[in-house]
Amino acid sequence: MNNTKNRPKHSFLSKNKLLNKHGKAYRGKDLRDREEKKGLKRKKISNENEGETKNIAVDTNKEPAVHPYSELIGSLKKKPKNYFEEIMDDKSNGQLNEALSLADEESQMNNSTEETDIEDESHESSEMSSDDISEDEGVENFASFENKFGSNAQLNESSSSALVDVPNTLYHLKKSHHCKVTNEIKNVDDLKNSGLEPSLLKQWVSITKQIKSKGVMRPLSSLIYPYMAQGNDLFFSQSTFENSSQIQRLLALHVVDHVFKTRKKVLKNNRKVADNSSSSDNIQDQGFTRPSILILAPFKNIAYNLVQEIIKVSLTGTKRQISSKKRFEEEYGPGSDEKPNLSKSLSYQKTFLGNNDDFFTLGLAFAKNSVKLFTSFYNSDVIIASPLGLRNLIGAEGDVERDYDFLSSIEILGILGCEMFLMQNWEHLLHTLQHMNLQPVKDHSTDFSRVKKWVLDGLGKKFRQNLVFGAWSCPEIESLVRNKFQNTRGVVIVSPLSQPGALTDVLVPARQMFLQMREQKPGEGRVDFMTKGRFNYFIENLIPRFISAQSVVVVIPSYFDYVRLRNHVKKEGIQFSVLSEYCSNKTITNTRRQFAEGNVKILLTTERFFFFKRYNLKNVSHVVFYEPPLYPECYTHYVNMLTLPDSSSNLLYSKYDCERMARIVGEKQLKTMLSESEQRRHMIISQ
Numbered sequence: 104m105n106n107t108k109n110r111p112k113h114s115f116l117s118k119n120k121l122l123n124k125h126g127k128a129y130r131g132k133d134l135r136d137r138e139e140k141k142g143l144k145r146k147k148i149s150n151e152n153e154g155e156t157k158n159i160a161v162d163t164n165k166e167p168a169v170h171p172y173s174e175l176i177g178s179l180k181k182k183p184k185n186y187f188e189e190i191m192d193d194k195s196n197g198q199l200n201e202a203l204s205l206a207d208e209e210s211q212m213n214n215s216t217e218e219t220d221i222e223d224e225s226h227e228s229s230e231m232s233s234d235d236i237s238e239d240e241g242v243e244n245f246a247s248f249e250n251k252f253g254s255n256a257q258l259n260e261s262s263s264s265a266l267v268d269v270p271n272t273l274y275h276l277k278k279s280h281h282c283k284v285t286n287e288i289k290n291v292d293d294l295k296n297s298g299l300e301p302s303l304l305k306q307w308v309s310i311t312k313q314i315k316s317k318g319v320m321r322p323l324s325s326l327i328y329p330y331m332a333q334g335n336d337l338f339f340s341q342s343t344f345e346n347s348s349q350i351q352r353l354l355a356l357h358v359v360d361h362v363f364k365t366r367k368k369v370l371k372n373n374r375k376v377a378d379n380s381s382s383s384d385n386i387q388d389q390g391f392t393r394p395s396i397l398i399l400a401p402f403k404n405i406a407y408n409l410v411q412e413i414i415k416v417s418l419t420g421t422k423r424q425i426s427s428k429k430r431f432e433e434e435y436g437p438g439s440d441e442k443p444n445l446s447k448s449l450s451y452q453k454t455f456l457g458n459n460d461d462f463f464t465l466g467l468a469f470a471k472n473s474v475k476l477f478t479s480f481y482n483s484d485v486i487i488a489s490p491l492g493l494r495n496l497i498g499a500e501g502d503v504e505r506d507y508d509f510l511s512s513i514e515i516l517g518i519l520g521c522e523m524f525l526m527q528n529w530e531h532l533l534h535t536l537q538h539m540n541l542q543p544v545k546d547h548s549t550d551f552s553r554v555k556k557w558v559l560d561g562l563g564k565k566f567r568q569n570l571v572f573g574a575w576s577c578p579e580i581e582s583l584v585r586n587k588f589q590n591t592r593g594v595v596i597v598s599p600l601s602q603p604g605a606l607t608d609v610l611v612p613a614r615q616m617f618l619q620m621r622e623q624k625p626g627e628g629r630v631d632f633m634t635k636g637r638f639n640y641f642i643e644n645l646i647p648r649f650i651s652a653q654s655v656v657v658v659i660p661s662y663f664d665y666v667r668l669r670n671h672v673k674k675e676g677i678q679f680s681v682l683s684e685y686c687s688n689k690t691i692t693n694t695r696r697q698f699a700e701g702n703v704k705i706l707l708t709t710e711r712f713f714f715f716k717r718y719n720l721k722n723v724s725h726v727v728f729y730e731p732p733l734y735p736e737c738y739t740h741y742v743n744m745l746t747l748p749d750s751s752s753n754l755l756y757s758k759y760d761c762e763r764m765a766r767i768v769g770e771k772q773l774k775t776m777l778s779e780s781e782q783r784r785h786m787i788i789s790q
Contacts, residue, residue: 272341273600274326282593285329288320297332299356300363306419307356324353327597331357336569336594338584340576342520344453348408350572354517355412357570358396361515362469362484363417365395372553387555390512390563391543394466396485397513399493399532401523404457406465406487407435409519413467413485414474424473431476435463450736451717454523461527464488464496480509481547490524490531497538508543510535512558514567521573521580525733526714529579536587540564564589577733577762604769605735609789613745613752617768617776617785618645620757633759637730638664641755642671645727650677653704654722658741659729660710668729669707679705684712695720713737720744728754731763738767 288294295304311319320328323346330337331353342350365388372386400406414425437457444452466483468475480486486509498505516539518524524532540563543549551559557566569588573580576598584594609615620640627636649655659665665683672679680694680703697703699721706720710732723744731754732738742752756764764773768787776785 274341275598275600276326276595277598278330278335278595279593282330282335282595283333285333288325288328289318291319294319297329299332300360300367302363303356303360303416306416309419310352310415321349324349327595328353328357330595331568331570332360334568334590334592336571336584336588336590336592338571338573338576338580338594338596340573340580340596340598342572342574344450348412351405351409351519352412352416354398354519354570354572355409355416358398358485358515358517359413359417359469361396366469366484386553389550389553389555390514390558391549391554392481392509392512392547394480394483394486394509395512395514396517397510397515397539398485398487398517398519399490399524399535400487401461401489401520401527402455402458403435403460403463404437404455405519406463406489407431407437407457409487410435410465410467410476417469417474418472425476426473427476434458435465447717448736448740461489462491462495464492483509490535491527493535494531497534507538507541508545508547510539511541511543512563513539514563515570516567517570517572519572521571521583522575522577522733525577525579526711532583533587536583540567565591568592575762575766602765602770604765604772605739605767606769606772606787606789608736608739609742611743611745612789613742613750615742615787615789616751616753617764617787618753618755619776619783619785620755621783629759633757634664637755637757638667638671641668641729645753645755646672646677649705649725649727652725653701654698654724654747655705655727656720656723656725656741656744657705657707657727657729658710658713658732658737659707660732660737661730662709662711664729665707665709672705672707677705679703679707682706682708682712682718684709684715686712691716691718698722710734710737713740722747724750726752728752731756731760731767733763735766 286293288297291304291308294307295301299307308319318325327337327339339350368388372388376386398406398409400409410431418425435458441457443456464480465476465487466478466480467485467487468478468483469485497507497510518532540561542561557563567588568590569584571580571584584596588594606615620637622636622640624632624636657668659668662683669679669681680697682691682694686694694703694706695718698706701722713732714734714737717740721744723741724747726741726745728738728741738754745752754767758777761773761777764776768776772787776782
């Protein structure tokens with residue numbers, strides 16, 4: 104009786120046809136005869152673990168089959184969940200990190216790192232070195248505080264690091280061992296060897312001449328572009344208003360280069376298929392949908408500048424065409440009567456100058472010497488949008504109308520001004536990343552025979568390049584790079600060597616008190632210590648001191664902590680008022696007037712209110728910071744309001760706030776504060 108129908112379909116049996124015509128397996132002499140006909144020879148293979156020796160048939164004339172993802176599978180097996188060593192745990196990353204890494208027993212790495220110091224005569228070596236301190240003098244590092252952000256895995260992969268000298272700045276460059284060794288771009292030949300599209304090379308040289316650059320690329324661009332060109336993930340944590348145009352121009356070059364190469368390959372294969380010279384089954388050059396690049400920006404003014412750079416890089420000659428340019432200028436442009444608000448700080452003027460709308464989506468499509476703006480997403484090559492704009496399209500689970508198929512084939516993700524998303528809604532950014540490189544719900548007229556195999560197999564996230572640019576690093580951004588990005592080519596992190604601090608911007612002779620919170624209960628986790636522990640310490644030790652005082656401003660960076668503290672103060676019957684980002688202009692005006700007149704004893708405000716408004720308050724006697732603010736300018740902004748006699752500021756921090764504190768007091772000063780094990784209060788008086 105033939106039982107082949109009930110036999111389980113084993114892939115190897117069915118592929119190699121080891122069943123005879125009667126549905127039974129070859130045995131003994133029949134199998135050897137079959138092997139001789141096919142030219143197979145038997146080879147002995149010993150199993151050391153089991154002590155056995157087996158004979159198997161091997162085709163000696165045929166090369167072994169290679170799995171299409173053998174290289175990827177090999178790298179994934181070797182790669183841990185978090186594939187680069189923790190930034191702050193590297194001993195060469197400034198004075199603070201050297202001191203903190205000695206005492207961080209929980210996140211201490213066993214793998215060695217290689218360091219190469221590139222010294223510059225303009226930098227004194229004594230300023231870059233730090234004194235040795237014992238382990239019990241340091242504290243745990245906030246960068247290893249992963250429980251709060253959804254990751255508590257140890258980073259156990261060694262990586263290489265180096266100090267790279269760029270004029271006026273000394274950068275710390277760190278890369279995982281998945282990254283290939285690359286050299287900086289110093290001339291046209293280096294740029295050509297990086298794989299830049301030949302049609303863009305001449306245009307880029309012309310642009311560099313217009314901006315009067317000494318070389319084919321500025322020093323910062325020549326440092327990071329080679330890693331962008333070879334597909335590595337990049338996290339650059341030193342974006343400033345001075346280098347923002349340089350970064351956007353570099354990103355525009357990378358985007359246009361990728362689009363031109365993809366378009367050139369698709370058109371070439373289209374001609375092959377049309378001429379019947381090649382079957383479409385052997386061509387895999389597309390994704391599920393056309394968009395392959397997504398750029399996230401916080402405001403329209405940043406998107407406007409980026410599009411201008413893309414047009415400048417991609418179009419040449421006088422016959423270039425830009426569709427919907429007038430509409431683009433009206434919806435994204437700064438306007439003819441736009442003027443900076445001189446009463447605000449310089450950083451505020453540069454951040455919000457122009458169109459600061461945070462709700463937008465824009466599609467770009469490229470053709471021969473033309474750029475089309477406002478194209479539909481499924482007919483676009485590049486999508487530039489804000490997380491809020493995409494969140495409105497993506498929707499939430501259960502919504503009737505949802506669409507995120509246009510994110511299914513993204514190959515390059517760029518994030519500009521990443522730290523600003525923390526002042527908007529970080530959840531919108533995470534929600535967008537969760538819906539990228541997923542299997543589409545609809546087919547969208549896709550020719551699946553030409554879809555890339557790694558896209559069909561759901562490995563888009565493994566091949567997607569992620570480029571993140573921010574003003575500084577923080578645990579939220581580090582967790583984003585560590586947990587959400589899975590590029591098998593590795594990651595490169597470029598950060599400044601040291602943090603000078605913002606105390607030099609304090610212009611009033613006020614007493615600045617820094618209070619360290621150390622009472623962590625036995626068995627209390629880090630999350631509880633940073634939330635409940637901080638709240639209890641604040642209401643027990645700081646609020647009683649300022650109940651009887653007048654004109655006290657309490658700055659609370661987190662809105663959740665703000666709500667908790669507001670409810671507590673209201674429950675205790677303490678007279679107070681609030682200023683938050685949700686207050687109307689009328690309420691803000693009335694509250695500021697009452698505070699200046701002395702009718703408000705305690706004023707609760709948030710860091711988001713500072714970021715979006717930057718109002719000055721009069722008659723401030725005391726400023727209390729619930730925790731170190733994300734923006735160091737927030738600290739100096741409120742401290743500079745202390746113009747009354749005997750005024751003071753008080754900042755509560757813990758051993759997990761090192762990164763924020765370093766941006767305020769500087770790494771050198773923070774090292775001194777942390778090394779004094781018995782001293783919990785430090786006072787600094789600006790002169």
